[in-house]
Amino acid sequence: MSRRLLFLALAVAALYLVFLGRHGLHESDEGRYAEIAREMKNSGDLLIPTLNGIPHFQKPPVIYWSTATSLLVLGENEFAARMVSLLAALGVLVLTFWIGRWWLDDTTGLAAAWLLAGSWQFFMLARSLTPDMMMTFWSTAAIAGFAWASRSGPTTRASFLPYFVCMGIAFATKGPMGILVPLFTGIGWQWGSRRSNRPRVRVPWIAGSILTLVLALGWFFAASLRHPELGRYFLEFELLDRFLSKAHGRSQPIWYFIPVLLVGWLPWPPLIPLAISGRREKRLSGDSDPATSQALVGWLVVPFILLSLSGSKLMTYVLPLFPGIALWLANGLLLQGKRRPLSIYVGIQALVMVVLALTVVVLVARGTFLPATVELDEWFLPLLCLAAACIVGAGWSLSRGITESRLATVALSALLVWMTLASQLVHLGPIMRMQASMRPVAERLREEPNWETAQIIIAHTRAHGLKFYLGRLTDATLDKSDVVLEPTSEIAERIHPSIEELHLRGGSGSTAYLLTRDRELKRLNLDGWTPLLREGSFVLLKRPAESLRQDPGRDSKQTRSTLERGG
Numbered sequence: 001m002s003r004r005l006l007f008l009a010l011a012v013a014a015l016y017l018v019f020l021g022r023h024g025l026h027e028s029d030e031g032r033y034a035e036i037a038r039e040m041k042n043s044g045d046l047l048i049p050t051l052n053g054i055p056h057f058q059k060p061p062v063i064y065w066s067t068a069t070s071l072l073v074l075g076e077n078e079f080a081a082r083m084v085s086l087l088a089a090l091g092v093l094v095l096t097f098w099i100g101r102w103w104l105d106d107t108t109g110l111a112a113a114w115l116l117a118g119s120w121q122f123f124m125l126a127r128s129l130t131p132d133m134m135m136t137f138w139s140t141a142a143i144a145g146f147a148w149a150s151r152s153g154p155t156t157r158a159s160f161l162p163y164f165v166c167m168g169i170a171f172a173t174k175g176p177m178g179i180l181v182p183l184f185t186g187i188g189w190q191w192g193s194r195r196s197n198r199p200r201v202r203v204p205w206i207a208g209s210i211l212t213l214v215l216a217l218g219w220f221f222a223a224s225l226r227h228p229e230l231g232r233y234f235l236e237f238e239l240l241d242r243f244l245s246k247a248h249g250r251s252q253p254i255w256y257f258i259p260v261l262l263v264g265w266l267p268w269p270p271l272i273p274l275a276i277s278g279r280r281e282k283r284l285s286g287d288s289d290p291a292t293s294q295a296l297v298g299w300l301v302v303p304f305i306l307l308s309l310s311g312s313k314l315m316t317y318v319l320p321l322f323p324g325i326a327l328w329l330a331n332g333l334l335l336q337g338k339r340r341p342l343s344i345y346v347g348i349q350a351l352v353m354v355v356l357a358l359t360v361v362v363l364v365a366r367g368t369f370l371p372a373t374v375e376l377d378e379w380f381l382p383l384l385c386l387a388a389a390c391i392v393g394a395g396w397s398l399s400r401g402i403t404e405s406r407l408a409t410v411a412l413s414a415l416l417v418w419m420t421l422a423s424q425l426v427h428l429g430p431i432m433r434m435q436a437s438m439r440p441v442a443e444r445l446r447e448e449p450n451w452e453t454a455q456i457i458i459a460h461t462r463a464h465g466l467k468f469y470l471g472r473l474t475d476a477t478l479d480k481s482d483v484v485l486e487p488t489s490e491i492a493e494r495i496h497p498s499i500e501e502l503h504l505r506g507g508s509g510s511t512a513y514l515l516t517r518d519r520e521l522k523r524l525n526l527d528g529w530t531p532l533l534r535e536g537s538f539v540l541l542k543r544p545a546e547s548l549r550q551d552p553g554r555d556s557k558q559t560r561s562t563l564e565r566g567g
Contacts, residue, residue, distance in 0.1 A: 005110070008408055012093070012117050015415040016086055016126055021079030023426035024437025024465070030129040031438060031465025034081040037067035038468055047222055051464060053473045053494070055485050057230060061219055062138075062173040063131035076471070081129045088137035089126030093117055095137070095144045096323040102147045103292045104331055111330035111404040112323070118411030121264030121315070122322055123418045131174040132316040138170035139320045142182035143299070150189060150201045150291075157204040164208035168215025179216065181303050181320045188298025192290035227485055252313040257304065260315045261325075266356075267391060267414050268329060270348040274402070275332030299324035333402045343399045350392040353417070357388035360421070371430045380424055387416040429535050434461075434517075436536025442469030444533045444540060445513060459499040459516040463538060466515060499524065504543070514541040 025031045039050045049056045066084045074080030093113045100109025145162030170178025224231045363369035391413035429436045445451050457475040475494045518539050529541040
């Protein structure tokens with residue numbers, strides 16, 4: 001590896017790492033995954049994940065196993081929780097380079113890695129605890145395994161073992177997209193290889209698919225053996241309803257992922273017309289490899305259509321497509337060279353980044369966007385202006401010709417911009433609303449006497465990060481408890497029918513604390529509760545021991561009855 005390549009790789013890793021643990025875990029995803037991993041680490045039960053002590057089956061366990069391991073090694077903190085996604089992201093960058101190297105050439109593989117590293121959404125998800133980056137790593141590893149097995153040279157059935165193994169692990173990380181993306185990529189490759197000069201390869205589809213399904217469904221079968229009622233839950237609610245219905249409350253229009261990709265790929269979208277024309281010219285000239293082209297179609301087009309038709313959509317769902325998009329972009333952009341005037345395209349790119357930076361500067365400088373309680377670091381605006389100037393200068397250098405080294409410079413400049421913006425998340429709790437971190441709430445609770453034994457209730461909201469920071473379980477209302485199995489008596493004692501029917505423990509001298517959304521304060525008359533702290537849309541309230549109910553048994557029985565009726 002050349003010194004230049006080593007330097008760039010270290011620079012990318014450093015920009016991804018800096019400020020990784022500075023801001024608290026955001027709700028609801030980061031807090032939820034971190035707390036499940038913490039409970040798994042402490043219980044030692046690797047089969048049944050729990051959330052607030054309640055069995056939780058909404059995701060397969062690979063993300064929990066990985067995060068629990070990181071917490072065990074690095075401690076229970078934000079840095080350790082997010083390290084899993086960051087390492088997965090760096091792995092995706094390496095795998096993207098290898099795939100480009102095997103299917104195209106070294107230069108295209110490197111350019112694709114820089115394009116991917118510099119994209120806004122990839123950077124942000126690399127620093128967030130969600131299963132999407134981990135699934136993207138395993139699905140990309142599966143495609144890399146297929147590319148390695150199908151490259152020139154003698155191949156055997158065993159050569160495709162990594163392909164099928166990684167597909168199974170990808171499914172066990174989040175679900176069907178972990179299989180669909182590499183599966184359609186492999187099918188596309190084989191379809192295109194019929195018209196390619198590459199050697200034909202025999203893929204053991206039947207035996208390999210059996211291996212993939214064993215790895216993908218092994219945990220589901222094991223969990224269902226312990227709890228037979230889970231079989232229908234997995235098949236209907238978590239698989240069929242997620243794709244075919246709006247039961248999960250994530251319905252979006254069919255075109256939803258188009259703006260998601262355009263924004264998520266900043267700063268590169270203005271260069272997309274160049275990539276399109278470059279790919280077209282290569283195809284018309286007959287230099288395009290049909291196998292690679294069809295593999296990219298299988299990687300990008302088919303999964304994108306399936307995602308667009310799905311009844312459940314989130315912006316993170318398209319992440320497994322990002323490495324394929326990077327390879328497509330890199331291949332098309334590098335074909336341009338100096339063959340056409342590039343100033344208009346790189347000018348638009350520079351203008352977009354200037355507008356973005358100026359918008360942030362104006363909003364912060366005028367003070368109308370942020371509440372008075374938010375104080376950003378003094379060095380933020382100067383560093384943002386410097387970063388914006390760097391990316392504009394680096395981008396304009398592309399007008400002299402698009403090369404891998406110039407794309408790398410733009411990517412590093414973009415990372416400086418994204419890192420600067422991400423560094424201020426620690427101050428933005430008041431405007432994060434439902435995504436605000438529970439770290440300030442936990443710090444405030446720790447100032448209270450006897451908080452370890454106090455009754456803490458989370459009502460009508462998801463704030464699982466509070467349990468992570470406090471290192472203990474809490475009470476919760478039934479609507480946000482995700483009770484799938486018949487609750488034990490210990491679980492039933494901690495679940496309340498609603499915020500109107502809280503069963504408060506009285507007579508022991510303990511104090512009760514209530515965390516809910518600020519809209520509940522406007523809707524209900526919570527006499528006797530004193531506000532302690534507001535953070536985003538959350539409010540923490542306190543009720544002294546002397547005002548608590550003296551007969552908590554009645555409400556506890558009512559809660560059990562409600563649970564037995566299914567809520």
